Amino acid sequence: MYTQYKLNHDDRQVDNTSNYGPARxxxxxxxxxxxxxxxxxxxxxxxxxxxxxxxxxKLDGLTATGTVTNQ
Structure with missing residues (x-):
């Protein structure tokens, strides 16, 4: 229902995730x-x-690393 059809490439927040390697x-x-x-x-x-x-x-676009905790 709230999916955007043909989202403009410029509307995305992050195109390259290589700088987010150390991020949690x-x-x-x-x-x-x-x-x-x-x-x-x-x-x-x-x-x-x-x-x-x-x-x-999308969930299948994630990779779990280290310990997963439930907070």
Whole structure:
């Protein structure tokens, strides 16, 4: 329902994630699109320097590293 069709490339916040290697994020929300059946999570940076990357990302686009904690 709230998916943007043909999103303009300039509207994306982050195009290249290579600078975010040391960043750590927590998962804040989770949702599944009904028609597509894919799962998305809302990530929030744990350090202010990386908050530009906060937002929705497809779950299969993430890689867990280190210890996963439930906070």
């Amino acid at each position: 994020f927590r998962l804040d929300r989770i949702g599944t699109r009904t028609q597509e059946g894919d799962t998305w999570v809302y990530i929030v940076a744990t350090e202010p320097a990386y908050t530009v990357a906060n937002g929705w990302i």
